[in-house]
Amino acid sequence: MRHSQLFTRTRKDAPKDEVSKNAQLLIxxxxxxxxxxxVYSFLPLGLRVLENICRVxxxxxxxxxxxxxxxxxLQKKELWESTNRWDDxxxxxxxxxxxxxxSDVGLGFTHEEPLTNIMTQHVSSYADLPKLVYQIQWxxxxxxxAKSGVMRGREFLMKDMYTFASSQQEHDVLYExxxxxxxxxxxxxxxxxxxxxxxxxxxxxxxxxxxFQCVSDVGEDTIYVSDAKxxxxxxxxxxxxxxxxxxxxxxxxxxxxxxxxxxxxxxxxRFSDVLGLKFKDASGTDTAVVMGSYGxxxxxxxxxxxxxxxxxxxxxxxxxxxxxxxxxxxxxxxxADIQKEADRYYDMLQENGIGVLYDDRDVRAxxxxxxxxxxxxxxxxxxxxxxxxxxxxxxxxxxxGKGTLVAESDIIxxxxxx
Amino acid sequence: MRHSQLFTRTRKDAPKDEVSKNAQLLIxxxxxxxxxxxVYSFLPLGLRVLENICRVxxxxxxxxxxxxxxxxxLQKKELWESTNRWDDxxxxxxxxxxxxxxSDVGLGFTHEEPLTNIMTQHVSSYADLPKLVYQIQWxxxxxxxAKSGVMRGREFLMKDMYTFASSQQEHDVLYExxxxxxxxxxxxxxxxxxxxxxxxxxxxxxxxxxxFQCVSDVGEDTIYVSDAKxxxxxxxxxxxxxxxxxxxxxxxxxxxxxxxxxxxxxxxxRFSDVLGLKFKDASGTDTAVVMGSYGxxxxxxxxxxxxxxxxxxxxxxxxxxxxxxxxxxxxxxxxADIQKEADRYYDMLQENGIGVLYDDRDVRAxxxxxxxxxxxxxxxxxxxxxxxxxxxxxxxxxxxGKGTLVAESDIIxxxxxx
Numbered sequence: 001m002r003h004s005q006l007f008t009r010t011r012k013d014a015p016k017d018e019v020s021k022n023a024q025l026l027i028x029x030x031x032x033x034x035x036x037x038x039v040y041s042f043l044p045l046g047l048r049v050l051e052n053i054c055r056v057x058x059x060x061x062x063x064x065x066x067x068x069x070x071x072x073x074l075q076k077k078e079l080w081e082s083t084n085r086w087d088d089x090x091x092x093x094x095x096x097x098x099x100x101x102x103s104d105v106g107l108g109f110t111h112e113e114p115l116t117n118i119m120t121q122h123v124s125s126y127a128d129l130p131k132l133v134y135q136i137q138w139x140x141x142x143x144x145x146a147k148s149g150v151m152r153g154r155e156f157l158m159k160d161m162y163t164f165a166s167s168q169q170e171h172d173v174l175y176e177x178x179x180x181x182x183x184x185x186x187x188x189x190x191x192x193x194x195x196x197x198x199x200x201x202x203x204x205x206x207x208x209x210x211x212f213q214c215v216s217d218v219g220e221d222t223i224y225v226s227d228a229k230x231x232x233x234x235x236x237x238x239x240x241x242x243x244x245x246x247x248x249x250x251x252x253x254x255x256x257x258x259x260x261x262x263x264x265x266x267x268x269x270r271f272s273d274v275l276g277l278k279f280k281d282a283s284g285t286d287t288a289v290v291m292g293s294y295g296x297x298x299x300x301x302x303x304x305x306x307x308x309x310x311x312x313x314x315x316x317x318x319x320x321x322x323x324x325x326x327x328x329x330x331x332x333x334x335x336a337d338i339q340k341e342a343d344r345y346y347d348m349l350q351e352n353g354i355g356v357l358y359d360d361r362d363v364r365a366x367x368x369x370x371x372x373x374x375x376x377x378x379x380x381x382x383x384x385x386x387x388x389x390x391x392x393x394x395x396x397x398x399x400x401g402k403g404t405l406v407a408e409s410d411i412i413x414x415x416x417x418x
Numbered sequence: 419m420r421h422s423q424l425f426t427r428t429r430k431d432a433p434k435d436e437v438s439k440n441a442q443l444l445i446x447x448x449x450x451x452x453x454x455x456x457v458y459s460f461l462p463l464g465l466r467v468l469e470n471i472c473r474v475x476x477x478x479x480x481x482x483x484x485x486x487x488x489x490x491x492l493q494k495k496e497l498w499e500s501t502n503r504w505d506d507x508x509x510x511x512x513x514x515x516x517x518x519x520x521s522d523v524g525l526g527f528t529h530e531e532p533l534t535n536i537m538t539q540h541v542s543s544y545a546d547l548p549k550l551v552y553q554i555q556w557x558x559x560x561x562x563x564a565k566s567g568v569m570r571g572r573e574f575l576m577k578d579m580y581t582f583a584s585s586q587q588e589h590d591v592l593y594e595x596x597x598x599x600x601x602x603x604x605x606x607x608x609x610x611x612x613x614x615x616x617x618x619x620x621x622x623x624x625x626x627x628x629x630f631q632c633v634s635d636v637g638e639d640t641i642y643v644s645d646a647k648x649x650x651x652x653x654x655x656x657x658x659x660x661x662x663x664x665x666x667x668x669x670x671x672x673x674x675x676x677x678x679x680x681x682x683x684x685x686x687x688r689f690s691d692v693l694g695l696k697f698k699d700a701s702g703t704d705t706a707v708v709m710g711s712y713g714x715x716x717x718x719x720x721x722x723x724x725x726x727x728x729x730x731x732x733x734x735x736x737x738x739x740x741x742x743x744x745x746x747x748x749x750x751x752x753x754a755d756i757q758k759e760a761d762r763y764y765d766m767l768q769e770n771g772i773g774v775l776y777d778d779r780d781v782r783a784x785x786x787x788x789x790x791x792x793x794x795x796x797x798x799x800x801x802x803x804x805x806x807x808x809x810x811x812x813x814x815x816x817x818x819g820k821g822t823l824v825a826e827s828d829i830i831x832x833x834x835x836x
Binding site for chain 2: 005006007008009011030033035036039040041042043044046047050065067068069070071072073074075076095096097099100105107114118119121122123128131133138140142143144154155
């Protein structure tokens with residue numbers, strides 16, 4: 001992509017009403033546009049980041065046998081009344097509206113009910129189980145306050161997987177399989193080190209659920225971490241019996257602020273009992289399906305990555321997420337030969353399958369460098385009179401800002417290594 | 419994908435309240451699930467079809483310089499009041515709801531307003547124009563009646579492109595560029611022959627808009643077609659002056675029912691005037707941007723393709739859209755050697771990059787064939803004792819049902835040709 005063609009511009013200041021660092025940087029760099037508190041549109045660079053995050057998640061969900069579908073946002077009242085989750089006294093963040101005939105509909109804030117209902121048409125025998133089904137879809141929650149940028153949206157993208165098992169034992173295996181996939185996802189997204197599988201409150205069917213909590217000063221949650229034992233406990237369940245369960249003492253735990261980036265939950269038969277999702281077991285007996293649900297928020301992760309991976313100059317995307325692999329900067333100073341040489345590199349990189357944002361604009365070097373640092377593509381390539389004289393380009397990682405000259409013949413290998 | 423693993427099942431009958439042929443077939447084959455009238459969830463096979471349609475559209479939008487973004491569904495009242503499109507008396511199919519603080523928000527039924535507003539932050543000079551910007555996003559319209567299956571949804575997927583030009587002349591070039599891309603899209607989707615660029619009513623800024631109308635008995639629109647001149651006119655604008663404009667007489671026109679599958683519209687400065695989207699021209703004068711909008715509904719197209727391309731046995735997907743390229747059917751009759759041979763073909767096809775739905779189920783041949791015809795993948799491959807004896811597989815196009823034996827050594831070339 002030529003920067004001169006890209007319709008978005010960087011800007012010096014974020015809107016005054018934007019208090020979160022992630023949204024400030026994302027707006028300044030042209031990744032998102034704020035529609036209202038907690039509602040953001042994703043501009044071309046931002047959509048690429050969001051889709052890269054979704055790609056990583058999708059690959060790991062498919063790798064464990066996940067089948068992707070896409071459910072509707074509009075939800076009918078009757079289905080949610082049957083599980084007692086329609087009433088605003090029970091679920092206080094519904095967006096609700098009405099059809100022309102006056103009947104109530106809501107905007108899905110999660111999808112256990114509709115998917116359980118769908119599965120009743122497709123599961124009847126133990127041979128149909130287990131199944132892992134997921135979607136990546138926009139959800140709506142009428143948040144009272146929405147001051148965390150894209151980290152807490154009234155409209156936000158969610159990957160939600162649901163598992164369907166014939167027994168608690170089979171469920172437990174699926175639960176650990178999804179948990180392992182989540183670890184892979186957070187590693188690939190560059191926040192594996194900071195992210196802890198954290199014990200949190202369970203429900204009727206299990207003592208605990210698990211959250212994946214990413215340690216960060218902007219976190220809204222408080223967790224207790226033992227780095228030595230690589231275990232963490234949400235403050236809400238910190239109690240002597242939990243410590244005994246996990247074999248840790250209060251002394252070895254450190255209190256940290258953290259952001260929830262994923263959660264996994266055993267649902268037991270709460271939904272399948274009510275909605276009639278059952279199967280005939282090997283002996284022909286009707287049995288309720290054992291379910292689990294597993295969430296990760298891709299749009300929230302865009303914000304978390306910016307909070308975790310940025311410096312005073314701007315964003316520093318991890319490789320798997322960056323909108324482009326390389327930011328190619330031409331410093332031509334109006335010299336057509338240098339511009340032509342930069343054009344040649346642009347073509348060469350693209351022919352080799354390397355995604356490039358090419359700053360071909362007629363602006364001064366300082367502005368180009370400042371924009372490249374703000375936008376945060378991990379590798380910057382500079383073509384200038386100096387680099388041409390030395391037979392190559394200057395390659396600078398966004399992480400340390402240290403440029404080295406790389407010969408033209410080595411550049412593709414060097415970039416593929418990254 | 420192994421059919422034995424796919425969580426959806428085919429079914430003999432559609433729900434009784436489903437009156438449209440497209441939804442009946444799509445539900446029976448396991449492509450969609452009806453949540454309520456006009457609201458469908460897309461199951462794994464259906465999501466693949468929908469994404470294939472989006473891929474075709476995206477490729478053609480990118481080829482003409484389109485930049486993709488993704489705007490929010492939630493829309494704030496004030497923005498739409500400024501263009502006089504908030505009031506229910508003006509736009510009668512809004513879904514509206516409220517934030518916790520009582521302020522009104524709507525669910526986007528189109529996106530001229532928010533995108534024009536976004537562009538005010540990124541366009542300031544004639545050098546910033548022209549720009550083509552699009553999204554593929556779920557939209558919401560509170561339809562009074564929704565009886566056309568996935569062809570008319572209360573919640574539906576829309577590709578909407580908007581163009582931004584510095585003059586009417588520049589706009590006209592963009593308009594024709596998008597129109598040409600639309601022709602390519604409908605050709606690739608297999609309905610090019612039946613789809614006419616149709617003159618329809620314009621607005622303040624142009625005498626006509628254009629609809630792409632696909633001739634079909636289930637169409638809700640009436641158009642008048644001259645096949646010789648490859649021109650069509652929507653009934654709503656059929657008048658003597660229009661006929662004179664187009665140089666056709668009433669006698670050469672045939673009345674047809676048609677479904678609108680796309681529309682393109684010159685907006686002039688209707689939105690840019692009100693929302694302040696202007697640029698400095700070469701002489702430094704503030705000038706309003708000239709806009710156009712261009713829609714295609716991918717979820718509607720799923721339904722249109724089923725209506726257009728199906729027979730009494732089921733769906734017949736065009737190649738670009740089919741959820742898989744090949745439906746591989748093992749007729750093992752319980753013989754493990756035949757199953758193993760079919761497994762080998764399954765692996766071979768996948769290794770050669772050919773998408774396969776593999777019917778490895780332990781059900782009788784008649785059921786497998788009926789399901790293959792219902793699901794509608796364009797090419798069926800059968801592995802049986804007979805085909806193994808003859809050293810190959812039977813290849814049968816869904817269109818004509820005529821099988822031919824193809825040697826194993828020729829099969830990959832043969833499939834790549836299709």
